[in-house]
Amino acid sequence: EDESEEEPKLKYERLSNGVTEILQKDAASCMTVHEKFLALGTHYGKVYLLDVQGNITQKFDVSPVKINQISLDESGEHMGVCSEDGKVQVFGLYSAEEFHEMFDCPIKIVAVHPHFVRSHFKQFVTGGKKLLLYERGWMNRWKPSVLHEGEGNIRNVKWRGHLIAWANNMGVKILDMISKQRITNVPRDDISLRPDMYPCSLCWKDNLTLIIGWGNSVKICSVKERHASEMRDLPNRYVEIVFQFDTEFYISGLAPLCDQLVILSYVKEISEKTEVECCARPRLDIVQPLPESCEEISSDALTVRGFQENECRDYHLEYSEGESLFYIISPRDVVVAKERDQDDHIDWLLEKKKYEEALMAAEISQKTIKKHKILDIGLAYINHLVEKGEYDLAARKCQKILGKNTELWEFEVYKFKEIGQLKAISRYLPRRDPVLKPLIYEMVLHEFLESDYEGFATLIKEWPGDLYNNTIIVQAVVDHLKKDPQNRTLLQTLAELYTYDQRYGRALEIYLTLRHKDVFQLIHKHNLFSSIRDKIVLLMDFDSEKAVDMLLDNEDKISIDRVVEELENRPELQHVYLHKLFKRDHHKGQRYHEKQISLYAEYDRPNLLPFLRDSTHCPLEKALEICQQRNFVEETVYLLSRMGNSRSALKMIMEELQDVDKAIEFAKEQDDGELWEDLILYSIDKPPFITGLLNNIGTHVDPILLIHRIKEGMEIPNLRDSLVKILQDYNLQILLREGCKKILVADSLSLLKKMHRTQMKGVLVDEENICESCLSPILPSDASKSFNVVVFHCRHMFHKECLLVSNTV
Template sequence: MSHEPILKYERLGGYLPTLLKEDAISCLAVHINYICVGTYNGNVILLHLDGTFIQRLHHHSKKVNDLHIDETGQHIASCSDDGTVAIYTLFSSFSTASSQSSSKSSNIGEINIYNYYNAIYCVRFQEKYSFRRERIFACGGLTGQFSINRKGWILDKELTIHEGEGPIQCIQWKHNLVAWANDWGVKVYNVDQEQPITFVERPQLCPPLELSRCQLIWLSDHQLIVAWAHTIKIVSLDLTQSHSEANSGAKSSTDNLQRKFSGAFGSKSVGKVTAVISLNYFIAGISAWNEEFLCVLGYRPPREKQSDALETDYPLPEMHIIGIDGMSISSVRLPLRGHVRLRASDYKMSSLRYTISTSNKRNCQWQFDHSDDTQQEERIASAYEAALGCVTYLCTPKDVILCRVRGIKDRVQWALDRQHFRKAVYVALEDPNALKDFAYSYANVLELYLSALITQEKFQEAADEINRLFNGKEFNALWEKYVYIFAQRNQLSAIAKYVPTLTNERLPNAQYEMILRHFLENDPEKLVQVLRKWPKPKYERVKEENDSESPYFQEREEPLYDAFRWIRELEAVVRQRRILEVDTDAISMETACILEPLAELYSSTGQYDQALRIYLTQGTLCFSKEHVFKLISEHQLWALVDTKVANLVQLDTSLAVKLFVTQLEHFPIVQTAKQLEPQEKILLEYLHQLWMEQSSVYNCERYTQIHDMQVALYVKYAPDSLLTFLRGNFFISLEKVYRLCDTHVPPLWEAMICLLSRMGQERKALELILTQLQDLQQAIQFSQKDARLWDYLIELSLSSSEMMQFLLEAAAKHHVDPILLLTKIPVDMELDHLKQTLIEILATYKLQLDLCCHCLKSFQVDRMELMRKQVRCYGQRWDHRSRSLHGNRLYKRSFACTNAATASTGRVWRSISKCGSLEPCNKRSGAFFVINFQCQSEPKSKLQNLIFSLNFISFGTADALTD
């Protein structure tokens, strides 16, 4: 499968056909506003971008070899075989010419002509030439001299940078760096620092200048592309190294520069060839779109035909788009005029880049083909985005070709020619207005695409595309057309869900009626889905005069369909089907499929009672169970369902139970439980959810009878959930429940143990744990809080050495005194690993004591530090308006009291100083000290005394543990 080309090629017209009759083109330069063409007769001709004539400049007597236009378009440089370089100033007033150049007056401004007496092959302005105080251009030619001319306000300075290595073929500037090519290779020079940068050697087996020229392009500030013969080299420059060398040494003079330059490039090179791309054709021209993609004009030399050695085959020039890695993306052969007589050096390429807006970029997204080579498609898409805003002019002596990105029309035409209708649609969708003057409008392209899908019977895909592409009121006619087309193919089910229903995009009512008719006859189950998706008919109730009991509906807005007519029709269909059914008590599936859309129509017209009646009648055959409960809640239909608990449960048990539990004011517990008694499992589920979610309301003496019923249901259907209920309920009969659990097969021992514990029969409960559950761990947890139960547990365990061993291991972990256990062990009982068990018990007990002591000591330190801070704070506040000496005295007394209090523990303090007294006050296990400071302050002082209370924990226990 061939990929879509990126570029389109147009032959430039206008004045060019007239020019080519009497002359031939030798070079070309482009600007965003005009084109500049050089000819073999020495003319420089200015043209509009479409080729129309502007101005002819004739200041050379021989062939014009090169042209260059500065960024502003106000200056043009041309060079010729006659050895002259002409600098034209456009649209500016006459300025004084330099003494080294001859000045001629022209209607386009100042023209400066520089004579070098030998053929000049190339000339280039330095970047931002118009904005510089010292304007610089570089040129070179046949003699091999590379010269830089500096044009100042008064004088022009000319400096020969290099010579003696063959003719200069190409020059390119980048800021203060200039690169040029001669027979030896490519050199880069820093004009500001006056020092060489790097040297790139000429490829081997390279043809002479007459056959193939070197092409130079600056890819970025530090990357240079050197395209020569069949090789592309990418050179990276390390400008930081160049700057450091320039700053370390002093500036050399011009004479020294000439001697230094001849051997400098090998030793002072700061450039590195990072990539080399080898091609199987000669490079006649090159343009860089960005740092990833290149546009290359390829030239293949003539070759003899294999069939006839006397005839020669002249291949057409080729335009290649390649990646920076050398991978080919696309290639096109160009039928240029007179290509059989041309060499690679006769082709010239000049590129122009202009900025495009973000919106235009969004309108130029690449649409992928449905091909297996997705990677290549992605590369083509990236290259297409890189080419946006880039225009390339290709010229030969008798032809000028404009190369630019293919527009919407071109891409749509290409896709239609190959019947890629989907791609044509999505390309046109980027900018439908671009097809105004095209053979096909956007609507025509859409119809071609949809017709192809329908012909292939891809109805669902066609419906999806219609929904995606038909946006807006202007597509109503197409909507109407394709709804009829789908109806003719009996495929309305595919497009029905997409039909527009907004007020400003509505179709004729007949089409909506047609869709409903289709579903009623072919797919009744989906009829209700369509009715719910479409907007409800908006009606309002209006009461007749003198008849408040018979309201009727008045239409508020024109609906999509006549709801009342459809209600009558569906009622007739239901009656007809019920007559044909054998079992009149049961509803068939076919009838249920009609009843549900009928209920939906009742709801849409406000007849909610009729709709709910149908839903409850359907029972399990109802397809919209959640919709029923939502209808009840939204429209407050509680009065219609409070006695229909069984019907709601039949619809959906979980939703019904949830409704009963959350709406207790509408579904009282006693009445709801009574209606659910015949269905015991559902009743248990209801009561269980009631207990879990509404226990604050349900757990009361009022519902004791229901609690007993719930216990019986737990025992019968869910014994595992009984224990949770017993632990939280306080209104059940414990003896009755115990008998119920005891008679169950097997007995519910966990519940019985819980009940015995609540009845105060802990010993019997403990016996059940040991005998029936045989869970000693549970027995320990059950009895550890009661010393009498623990003694009873030890008595029950004396008969088994395994139980005593387990009790010893668990004693330390459950804070039980191991001495009590050891003293009761019979003398003749043998215990395994008794010594090791005792060591572990003692080690664990000692660890607990150590942790307790260290915690108490840490608490003492923190307490003392906090007390000091608090006393110091009170002392400073006390002395706010008093003398500082008095404040210091207060702090010292307070600190003395603190030291005295912590020096001794367990004593009764009487007095400690003249300034205060200490009185003990017992409070639980600690001592509460009240220190009363009687301060000798001034009479006017607001604070007369300070009562400071410190709550100390007694340290007698800690001391004992430490001892």
């Protein structure tokens, strides 16, 4: 993606109000940042306290010359100031506590203890030619001690926790205030650069991480504890450089941003006009440190006032840890850089016309954004799509963006109407919750009716009928049908409109005219059977199968007689109806069975014979007459047989059909000896018939009767095979009889044995049994007496003497 399309990481604004007023008459020399306020030092020796909007809250006249550095403790209650005339001043902003000191050389730096507000941390350091530590002792007297000297002027100092880092002409040192030991010396890389023109930038990321920027070199140092076994005479802490890389330009300041760095760079470039090196706009870069290099995340050139006259030492970078605010200080300008929030992100997306992404970002962050509203972004998106001519996409987005806001929906519809794109939005108009004014839907329907009949028909199918005034739309369709009365699309749509309006009769007429598939559904759904009594022929012409099923399923609403009467002039349709009626129930239409004979004969002969067989109400004489007139042999044969004239039927089979197999089959069905005799007599002089008889009559007639009648010398096709088959059939019959005999004997013997076993079983006789003759208990009361009892297999019991006396056997 092109760089111009990359979103910046920071946003910028000038610190105005009181700052503007100050810098019109003076120039900024330094600044320090507290979470509650700002402290700005100037070239005319003034120190201003400012709120975060740049308004002046306090002013201190410290010196007539340039303020070199301002230091604040963490509480923001004590300030240290040093100036070019050697003056150092430490005082309480909200107390009378104050310290003054004058040196005979410029003091470049001052740093108060981060916890200066506490009584046992009353310490600060100053730097000129020496690094001095001031501590308040007995009687509130300040005692100075030299921490370092002999390596040129002290250029910068930063105090964090128990560690003090400072820079002089030779490099950067760190002092552990607990052990009062210097724990490292980080030498300056490029000694060719004047330290006063290209000063060192120091920044504590946390209590143990120091960031050093000098010239074009960046080092990130980590303070670590030394293992006890390694100490000997060494400090208990040491410093390890964990990241080190060079930048393209000279560093004027740096600050941490999470795990990244913000670097303020001083830039020089060759003028295109004079071809002389000149000062360019400073850059603020965000980089991701790597072990031996860095990755540039973003880079912005800043248009600060007077950048053409500024040097590297004129720029400073301060930051507010809690809020990720970065202050770029130059003599004539103070610029604040902030991390961009979601509102800024959305602003950038809208500026780049990335409305889809902007809408998505707003939806995700709707609880945090303050400047933007999802609806406003959505409306802008719709307008953008309309301007681009993407009407369908714009209409589709209306569903999501406009939601249930009926006023906005109606506004957008009118807007689409103005540009002639009502069709585009029609598919996405709300149909339920919310519902727009009927006029809106009618306006869309009229648009389609004027130019797109198919689209109009689709909307009528898809839209509920209560969205618009049905009467108005019906009249509009009727008016168009006057110009094009045969238009099927309009006619079908009009039928649907009549259905919505519950004018089912009119809808039915149109559906029948069009032969529309939904006509049967319409009749069933709205019970329109009274309306179709005179339209049965139309229904049958359209789909006879569905029509017949419907009529038969609703006999209670349209009687069989009414249907037959309506179909009187269309016998082919009458037959279809009566045939299906007969298949459903052989008796319901019995009064029309005589009529059906002619109908079957005319339109459906294959089903005539099954009808004659299944019908018990068919007049046989009438049927025979019709079949004989039409020379329907099979049907005539069946009728003759059914009427008892089997011999005539057999004769017709043999003479008309010349089909010996059918004749034999018919004789088998009738099982009449006389018919077999007639069949043999008829076949005796016809060799093919004789062959057929020899092959098939063995199971019904003795073949000898036929063989004896065959004339000597007659040639009979396949006679040998037929005789062999007769013998085989005879042998098979013998075998079957013998097998059956064996089975019968075996079964009889098995049953006899079973009966014998059953009869040999004992029969229980107890005191409850009685004699069937005398009705006395079967067993005597005195068991010692002898007695005789007769028990039959049927479980009847008798005393023997009762049986003999009564002669019951």
